Amino acid sequence: MKFPIKVGLICAAIWIGLKLLALSLSFSLNEIKPFVFVNMFLLTASITIALYFVKLKEEDSNLLNDIKNGMVAGMPYSVIVSVFMYFYYERIYPEFNQLKIEAVVKKLDEPNAIKEIQKNNPEMQNDSPEEVRNEVIQKSKMIYSSKFNMLVALLALVLYTTINSIVISIIFRKVVFANRS
Numbered sequence: 001m002k003f004p005i006k007v008g009l010i011c012a013a014i015w016i017g018l019k020l021l022a023l024s025l026s027f028s029l030n031e032i033k034p035f036v037f038v039n040m041f042l043l044t045a046s047i048t049i050a051l052y053f054v055k056l057k058e059e060d061s062n063l064l065n066d067i068k069n070g071m072v073a074g075m076p077y078s079v080i081v082s083v084f085m086y087f088y089y090e091r092i093y094p095e096f097n098q099l100k101i102e103a104v105v106k107k108l109d110e111p112n113a114i115k116e117i118q119k120n121n122p123e124m125q126n127d128s129p130e131e132v133r134n135e136v137i138q139k140s141k142m143i144y145s146s147k148f149n150m151l152v153a154l155l156a157l158v159l160y161t162t163i164n165s166i167v168i169s170i171i172f173r174k175v176v177f178a179n180r181s
Helices: 003-025 033-057 063-092 095-108 113-120 129-143 146-176
Strands: none
Touching: 003 033, 003 063, 033 063, 033 146, 063 146, 095 113, 095 129, 113 129
C-alpha cells in the first residue's frame, strides 16, 4: 500500500477514534464545530505529511504530480470519514438529528416565528401557518438526515482535499523544497 494512502487511513482512524471517545465521555455531543476543526486539521495534516515524505524520496517531480500525491492521501480520508459520519448519525448517535429537529419545532412554536418565515420567504406568504410549519419541518428533516450529511461532508472534504493539495504543493515547491533544482 502506498505511503500517502496509509497516512490518510491513519488520520481517518484518529478522527473516528476521537469522535467515539467523545461519545463515550459524553463530551460535546451536540456541538459540531470542535469536530469540524479537528477534521480539517487531520485532513490537512494527512496531505502535508504524505506529500512531505513523498517529496523527500522523489528527486524530480512536477506540480501536477505533487497535487496528485496530496490527493492520494486526502481521498481515502474523505471517503472513510464521510461514510463513518453516515453510520454515526444513523446508527450510533441518532439522537443528534432528533435534537436538532426538535429545536426547529420549538423555534416554530414561538409567537411570531411563522410570520417571520412568511415575511422572509415570499413564496410562503399565501400559505397557511400549518402549511409553513409542515414545510419547515420537512426541510429540517431532510437537512439533518444522515444521508444528506454524508453527501455534504463528502463533497466538502473532497473540495477541501483538492484545494489543500494545490496550496500545500505550491508552498512545498516555493518554500520548503525551493533549493532543489
